Amino acid sequence: MSLPKQLRDTFTPKEISFLAEQEPIMILPRYSMHGTTLISAKLPNLRALHRESIPIWLALILKRQDKCNIVIPDWLQLSYLQQKYEDEIQNPNKFSKLPWHWITISKLLLDSAVDDFMDPVYEIRSLIQDLREVRLLKARRGLKELNEVYLQLDGLSLIEINEVRPFVLKVMNQLRKLKESSKIGEQEMYGDDTEIGGDTVMSQDVDDDYAGVQINDSVGINHGSNSAGRSGAGNSYLNDSHTRVQGDSMEDDDSDSDDDIYRKD
Amino acid sequence: MDFNDILKDFETTSRSRLRSDDTLRTEDLQALTQAWIQERTIPEVLPYEEDLLERILERMRKQIEFIELNSIELQKHEREIKLLLVIVESELDRVQFLIRSYVRTRLMKIDQFSVYIRSNEQELKKLSDNETVYMERHLDLLMELYNRQFLKNLPESLQALDEGGGLVNMVEKPDLHKPVFVKCGENGMVMIEGEEVELEKEGIYVMRYSAVKELVKMGSMIVL
Amino acid sequence: MSYYDIDDIIADGQVCHGLGYLNGQPGEPIKENVKIELPLWLAQILATQLIDPSQSSQEEAQPILKLIEPEFFSKQFLNFIKSNSYKTNLSPYLFYYKLVCKWANMYNDTELVDLISKMLVDRASEINDLSFKLNDQFTGNNQEFLNGLDGFEKALFKTSHASFKDLKNWLRTSPNSAS
Incomplete structure (x- = not known):
């Protein structure tokens, strides 16, 4: 097929790295050089020891040819990362604000520009490792609250999102299919449109001999408590399932005591 | 003097044209990147970015010319040209990767949903001319294969490939309820299953595509 | 479908x-x-x-x-699921979740769907945790659990595991000198 199966669910780390390489970064040219026009933007004339901002992929090429030094971004310093690590530990329900591509960019720079770092590199590496582990644990804990309506994950970086993407999408999809399968019959009884072609004969003629829960109520049930709970500011963003008709929901009771791992303050 | 004024005018306009040309280029690349991400994550085929790709392909051709011109005289020039060539080639590779992957993803979706796209005016508009030709030929080949292999041995009433009734629809439509990851540009609200869900700025959500489709089109949400 | x-x-x-x-x-x-x-x-x-x-x-x-009702929708089976969603052995059924969908579609059985959804979420988070291990050796209970997964869950485990493995491997490798 045109697109191999593994690419259909999510992006590969290399592709994410590709995206990260388009981000701009500051460099310190060591020699002067003429600029040129590129497809994406003009490469400016480089003057020695005058800082310029260029995309990372370009900076890496120049670095490899020994034509420049890379200015390590502010967030990749020991003090900043240590502060973020503290934040992560103190807020077990929130993700600290890190740059969108922090893991990718740090890997790229640590691999190619070791000499440009001010702080000891091994310390930075271990800090990054620690940060990643803490955040990963938090993410895994939060995934336990998955439901088929929606999920909120503020503060994660692109790679971390990409990591859990296939899992989240598959489970959410399956949950949704489960929920929809029991709703279709009800929709057809009330003459609504369904997107999945179902056999109309079935739902109308099914006997009551064997049926789990009979759908008695009509369509417009509003979950008063739930909707009020959701739109308020400091409330849980973890929804229980919202089918249109609900006898009782097992998740209703749980929602109050939820971990609120994704709650935003 | 008049002449100087004219010169100055010319300079400023050309400089601003250049500058806007620069920003246009960067924006174009970002647009291509975003289009690529969207095609990969969204379950349906999106409208083909005709103009964008035309512009980028045009620039690519110029770069290829540049490379060819300069690499002939490579031995004579200093190392700087070599480095420039490396840079230009690398960027060319990157843009080519984006375009190829973009087209491949679209082709995969077209393959999957050929029968549906063919029967629907709106969907057909989303394809480029080349893609439409591709789809027709692909379908023809497929139909011929099926016919020769086994369809002709079936009774006529069962020979159709695009029946809608019955238990399962034969025509495969893109499943618009698949969940996608999105990031919110501004505060807003979304309806899912009759319930309202509040969205916060800068929040990252996972929800079904059908609910956020309009917002994504308008640009207030980005798919990740 | x-x-x-x-x-x-x-x-x-x-x-x-x-x-x-x-x-x-x-x-x-x-x-x-x-x-x-x-x-x-x-x-x-x-x-x-x-x-x-x-x-x-x-x-x-x-x-x-x-x-x-087939045995995997019987009252005893469902009760077992309620109490012990991890231990349920779904592997003989191959396509348990699809079957649930079809059955629920026929009978509008929302209770069944709720129960199975909850089970899916529990088992799925367990699968997610397990798919972290890089090596393919699992011990005791975990092995039992993994053997008891149905088709969908097995595929889920595979893709999840592959995704984590890809990322870990990529983070570990250093780039070559050529671009």
């Missing part, structure tokens, strides 16, 4: 029991109240066909077949 999806087709072929209500017609081999095994797709159609379509009143209309 897609027309060409192989998983769907196999799932449809799963067998369940039917109870015949047919009045004996001459030449018709099936007698009343006889248990027969039917594939799901056939059972689905027959269960909704009335014996006599000309009868207008609903109470008198009788379907040809009455479906007996």
Whole structure:
């Protein structure tokens, strides 16, 4: 097929790295050089020891040819990362604000520009490792609250999102299919449109001999408590399932005591 | 003097044209990147970015010319040209990767949903001319294969490939309820299953595509 | 459900029991109240066909077949799931979740769906945790759990594991000098 199966669910780390390489970064040219026009933007004339901002992929090429030094971004310093690590530990329900591509960019720079770092590199590496582990644990804990309506994950970086993407999408999809399968019959009884072609004969003629829960109520049930709970500011963003008709929901009771791992303050 | 004024005018306009040309280029690349991400994550085929790709392909051709011109005289020039060539080639590779992957993803979706796209005016508009030709030929080949292999041995009433009734629809439509990851540009609200869900700025959500489709089109949400 | 999806087709072929209500017609081999095994797709159609379509009143209309719930939807099984979603062994059923969808579709069984959804979430988070391990050796309980997954869960585990592994491997490798 045109697109191999593994690419259909999510992006590969290399592709994410590709995206990260388009981000701009500051460099310190060591020699002067003429600029040129590129497809994406003009490469400016480089003057020695005058800082310029260029995309990372370009900076890496120049670095490899020994034509420049890379200015390590502010967030990749020991003090900043240590502060973020503290934040992560103190807020077990929130993700600290890190740059969108922090893991990718740090890997790229640590691999190619070791000499440009001010702080000891091994310390930075271990800090990054620690940060990643803490955040990963938090993410895994939060995934336990998955439901088929929606999920909120503020503060994660692109790679971390990409990591859990296939899992989240598959489970959410399956949950949704489960929920929809029991709703279709009800929709057809009330003459609504369904997107999945179902056999109309079935739902109308099914006997009551064997049926789990009979759908008695009509369509417009509003979950008063739930909707009020959701739109308020400091409330849980973890929804229980919202089918249109609900006898009782097992998740209703749980929602109050939820971990609120994704709650935003 | 008049002449100087004219010169100055010319300079400023050309400089601003250049500058806007620069920003246009960067924006174009970002647009291509975003289009690529969207095609990969969204379950349906999106409208083909005709103009964008035309512009980028045009620039690519110029770069290829540049490379060819300069690499002939490579031995004579200093190392700087070599480095420039490396840079230009690398960027060319990157843009080519984006375009190829973009087209491949679209082709995969077209393959999957050929029968549906063919029967629907709106969907057909989303394809480029080349893609439409591709789809027709692909379908023809497929139909011929099926016919020769086994369809002709079936009774006529069962020979159709695009029946809608019955238990399962034969025509495969893109499943618009698949969940996608999105990031919110501004505060807003979304309806899912009759319930309202509040969205916060800068929040990252996972929800079904059908609910956020309009917002994504308008640009207030980005798919990740 | 897609027309060409192989998983769907196999799932449809799963067998369940039917109870015949047919009045004996001459030449018709099936007698009343006889248990027969039917594939799901056939059972689905027959269960909704009335014996006599000309009868207008609903109470008198009788379907040809009455479906007996297969064992994996029985009360005991469901109770077991409620108490112990991890231990349930779904591997003999291959396509448990698809079957649940089809069954629930036929009978509008929201209770069943809620229960199964909860089970899915529990088992899925367990799968997610387990898919972190890079090496493929799992011990004791975990191995048992992994053996008891149905088709969908196994695929889920595979993709999840692959995704984590890819990322870990990529983070570990250093780039070559060539671009």
